[in-house]
Amino acid sequence: xxxxxxxxxxxxxxxxxxxxxxxxxxxxxxxxxxxxxxxxxxxxxxxxxxxxxxxxxxxxxxxxxxxxxxxxxxxxxxxxxxxxxxxxxxxxxxxxxxxxxxxxxxxxxxxxxxxxxxxxxxxxxxxxxxxxxxxxxxxxxxxxxxxxxxxxxxxxxxxxxxxxxxxxxxxxxxxxxxxxxxxxxxxxxxxxxxxxxxxxxxxxxxxxxxxxxxxxxxxxxxxxxxxxxxxxxxxxxxxxxxxxxxxxxxxxxxxxxxxxxxxxxxxxxxxxxxxxxxxxxxxxxxxxxxxxxxxxxxxxxxxxxxxxxxxxxxxxxxxxxxxxxxxxxxxxxxxxxxxxxxxxxxxxxxxxxxxxxxxxxxxxxxxxxxxxxxxxxxxxxxxxxxxxxxxxxxxxxxxxxxxxxxxxxxxxxxxxxx
Amino acid sequence: xxxxxxxxxxxxxxxxxxxxxxxxxxxxxxxxxxxxxxxxxxxxxxxxxxxxxxxxxxxxxxxxxxxxxxxxxxxxxxxxxxxxxxxxxxxxxxxxxxxxxxxxxxxxxxxxxxxxxxxxxxxxxxxxxxxxxxxxxxxxxxxxxxxxxxxxxxxxxxxxxxxxxxxxxxxxxxxxxxxxxxxxxxxxxxxxxxxxxxxxxxxxxxxxxxxxxxxxxxxxxxxxxxxxxxxxxxxxxxxxxxxxxxxxxxxxxxxxxxxxxxxxxxxxxxxxxxxxxxxxxxxxxxxxxxxxxxxxxxxxxxxxxxxxxxxxxxxxxxxxxxxxxxxxxxxxxxxxxxxxxxxxxxxxxxxxxxxxxxxxxxxxxxxxxxxxxxxxxxxxxxxxxxxxxxxxxxxxxxxxxxxxxxxxxxxxxxxxxx
Numbered sequence: 001x002x003x004x005x006x007x008x009x010x011x012x013x014x015x016x017x018x019x020x021x022x023x024x025x026x027x028x029x030x031x032x033x034x035x036x037x038x039x040x041x042x043x044x045x046x047x048x049x050x051x052x053x054x055x056x057x058x059x060x061x062x063x064x065x066x067x068x069x070x071x072x073x074x075x076x077x078x079x080x081x082x083x084x085x086x087x088x089x090x091x092x093x094x095x096x097x098x099x100x101x102x103x104x105x106x107x108x109x110x111x112x113x114x115x116x117x118x119x120x121x122x123x124x125x126x127x128x129x130x131x132x133x134x135x136x137x138x139x140x141x142x143x144x145x146x147x148x149x150x151x152x153x154x155x156x157x158x159x160x161x162x163x164x165x166x167x168x169x170x171x172x173x174x175x176x177x178x179x180x181x182x183x184x185x186x187x188x189x190x191x192x193x194x195x196x197x198x199x200x201x202x203x204x205x206x207x208x209x210x211x212x213x214x215x216x217x218x219x220x221x222x223x224x225x226x227x228x229x230x231x232x233x234x235x236x237x238x239x240x241x242x243x244x245x246x247x248x249x250x251x252x253x254x255x256x257x258x259x260x261x262x263x264x265x266x267x268x269x270x271x272x273x274x275x276x277x278x279x280x281x282x283x284x285x286x287x288x289x290x291x292x293x294x295x296x297x298x299x300x301x302x303x304x305x306x307x308x309x310x311x312x313x314x315x316x317x318x319x320x321x322x323x324x325x326x327x328x329x330x331x332x333x334x335x336x337x338x339x340x341x342x343x344x345x346x347x348x349x350x351x352x353x354x355x356x357x358x359x360x361x362x363x364x365x366x367x368x369x370x371x372x373x374x375x376x377x378x379x380x381x382x383x384x385x386x387x388x389x390x391x392x393x394x395x396x397x398x399x400x401x402x403x404x405x406x407x408x409x410x411x412x413x414x415x416x417x418x
Numbered sequence: 419x420x421x422x423x424x425x426x427x428x429x430x431x432x433x434x435x436x437x438x439x440x441x442x443x444x445x446x447x448x449x450x451x452x453x454x455x456x457x458x459x460x461x462x463x464x465x466x467x468x469x470x471x472x473x474x475x476x477x478x479x480x481x482x483x484x485x486x487x488x489x490x491x492x493x494x495x496x497x498x499x500x501x502x503x504x505x506x507x508x509x510x511x512x513x514x515x516x517x518x519x520x521x522x523x524x525x526x527x528x529x530x531x532x533x534x535x536x537x538x539x540x541x542x543x544x545x546x547x548x549x550x551x552x553x554x555x556x557x558x559x560x561x562x563x564x565x566x567x568x569x570x571x572x573x574x575x576x577x578x579x580x581x582x583x584x585x586x587x588x589x590x591x592x593x594x595x596x597x598x599x600x601x602x603x604x605x606x607x608x609x610x611x612x613x614x615x616x617x618x619x620x621x622x623x624x625x626x627x628x629x630x631x632x633x634x635x636x637x638x639x640x641x642x643x644x645x646x647x648x649x650x651x652x653x654x655x656x657x658x659x660x661x662x663x664x665x666x667x668x669x670x671x672x673x674x675x676x677x678x679x680x681x682x683x684x685x686x687x688x689x690x691x692x693x694x695x696x697x698x699x700x701x702x703x704x705x706x707x708x709x710x711x712x713x714x715x716x717x718x719x720x721x722x723x724x725x726x727x728x729x730x731x732x733x734x735x736x737x738x739x740x741x742x743x744x745x746x747x748x749x750x751x752x753x754x755x756x757x758x759x760x761x762x763x764x765x766x767x768x769x770x771x772x773x774x775x776x777x778x779x780x781x782x783x784x785x786x787x788x789x790x791x792x793x794x795x796x797x798x799x800x801x802x803x804x805x806x807x808x809x810x811x812x813x814x815x816x817x818x819x820x821x822x823x824x825x826x827x828x829x830x831x832x833x834x835x836x
Contacts, residue, residue, distance in 0.1 A: 003504070121459050
């Protein structure tokens with residue numbers, strides 16, 4: 001069996017160097033905002049995701065579920081937030097009298113139809129801030145999301161946002177929305193007719209019904225906010241205004257997972273030919289996730305980006321820098337009998353932090369030279385009879401093409417070894 | 419459901435900072451040796467691991483298997499090597515006329531009894547070199563493993579190694595070994611009596627029978643090597659000798675997975691109170707894995723370390739440096755009405771690469787101070803009525819306790835902002 005599973009991929013060195021760049025830069029950005037890394041398990045009890053009241057397709061239809069040898073119902077996490085909240089509840093870290101600011105980078109699993117940039121085993125990065133309901137926290141999270149776009153050199157950052165309000169607002173709005181759509185039921189797709197009962201909000205971002213007039217004219221959640229939710233949302237907007245964040249309100253924005261409340265948002269950039277895929281990330285606040293998981297009243301807000309799509313966006317837009325693997329020295333021996341001597345030179349170089357390679361293959365020097373040039377080292381190191389006899393190496397600068405013999409010590413110095 | 423699955427763990431910031439240190443340092447070491455990162459999927463077709471002739475407990479008893487919604491038989495990878503070989507075969511990257519030198523860091527899955535430092539969802543790091551059978555390659559891989567131990571500051575590095583030989587050597591040895599143990603069957607445990615048929619080699623490292631005289635006196639694999647396997651192994655030892663690598667030959671070393679051939683090895687360090695857990699990594703060569711997976715004749719050699727145990731070894735032995743999260747500035751406002759002004763100061767600092775935090779909680783200044791001191795920033799930034807009126811911030815050096823007002827620009831300069 002020599003092929004991979006549909007919707008999975010091999011990340012090979014020509015791409016892993018890009019991922020490493022992205023991850024390192026992300027970590028720098030997260031750290032500026034004082035977010036710290038958390039890694040929760042990929043395997044969780046199914047109930048962590050299959051919660052009462054969670055009707056999203058992602059959870060209802062797309063999770064990878066199985067029973068382990070100990071009869072546990074396990075789900076491979078489809079998203080990071082629920083597992084992180086599970087961890088916060090279990091570790092009781094919410095009791096530290098402070099907000100928790102986490103970032104994460106890791107794989108998730110969804111059984112969807114694979115598309116360009118969308119996989120079944122896919123990586124997300126994002127943040128969660130848990131423990132304090134504050135419009136300033138919401139604004140910080142949104143500003144961080146916006147900052148990621150600009151720090152990576154992507155153009156046209158735009159935050160689309162909306163407020164679903166607190167539970168009281170949401171209940172009122174759901175009722176109004178349900179009544180509205182009940183009276184326009186015939187205009188809705190089959191899926192949305194089902195959604196009418198479970199979660200009428202999801203009709204608003206239905207791919208089929210979303211663009212229809214009936215949905216565009218639907219009641220807006222921000223018209224049904226309680227006073228405190230209204231003040232909360234207005235303060236978020238004020239802070240974004242003052243900080244010159246480019247945003248617009250999108251009344252149909254409700255996000256795909258049912259635990260969202262209050263502020264919800266999506267992060268867009270302007271990527272050529274990306275179409276709908278210009279949505280690079282999204283997130284929102286969640287007031288009920290903790291209690292749904294059997295925890296205390298705890299609020300949170302976060303966002304996530306799809307790693308594969310983000311890397312693709314950087315490439316397509318020209319924002320991915322030209323990354324190359326460094327190689328300081330490449331050793332070629334004129335015969336296998338010099339390999340042991342060469343192995344000591346190699347060790348000496350590496351012991352001094354020099355990035356060094358050696359061709360171990362027993363082929364002709366001509367064939368070795370061909371490979372060496374492809375490897376593109378700063379210096380070619382030749383070792384033959386004379387070099388071994390005199391305890392030297394012949395060093396060729398691949399830039400100037402100059403070649404001269406020297407002691408290994410000199411070579412290390414030349415290469416800035418430590 | 420607010421608890422994690424047995425054998426999984428949450429990596430929280432106090433530990434993720436250690437993992438980040440280890441991963442960054444590992445990548446530096448791998449790069450010195452010109453190894454490049456590969457990430458293969460965690461989900462693979464079961465056949466990638468459940469191969470004919472693979473009788474190890476790990477594969478036979480400990481894998482997480484399930485059927486997906488598309489009726490695929492999936493296994494969560496119990497180890498990295500088979501998936502990497504699957505990728506090499508599928509991508510045909512072996513045809514590049516060069517050896518492939520990969521490193522990896524990622525999660526694996528084994529349904530084992532969890533023990534201290536041993537989990538069901540666990541991380542391994544390691545390398546694979548595919549495409550060239552050469553004692554110099556073997557020596558490089560072993561020297562890299564040894565280098566990891568010393569570079570991280572662990573004491574007492576020791577490589578235990580053995581040779582199983584090529585297929586011809588192995589067949590001969592298996593036959594001799596089987597005959598030997600057949601005639602000593604009554605002295606073996608139940609498991610080993612089964613192993614007699616499937617894989618008599620595994621009797622040698624049986625936890626129960628291994629220490630018995632009957633096993634200690636068993637025929638040794640190195641006495642049954644073909645000439646070429648003998649020369650190969652002797653050359654490995656010669657290169658290790660010349661490079662002063664601390665090793666010893668262990669005739670009972672066969673490793674847990676059945677695809678090993680030729681050179682096999684384990685990496686030990688001297689960790690106080692670690693007992694058997696002093697084996698931090700292990701590996702070996704595999705001549706048959708590619709053909710077992712339906713690929714061409716391709717040889718490989720690699721090793722893996724358990725991440726959790728390695729981190730623990732660094733901690734227990736005192737080799738883990740004292741790692742702390744940096745925090746440059748911590749903003750405290752005297753009232754919520756100054757929060758918007760403060761949010762702009764915060765953005766300005768972060769835009770200049772300053773690691774900055776702000777207390778968004780609406781509590782007393784006294785309570786905020788308590789939290790701020792715990793966060794241990796270089797500077798405390800106070801913002802109240804005067805500061806907003808004069809467009810200044812009050813800056814307190816938490817080291818000297820000196821406090822003075824300044825412009826945000828000056829603060830950025832003070833903090834070395836970019």
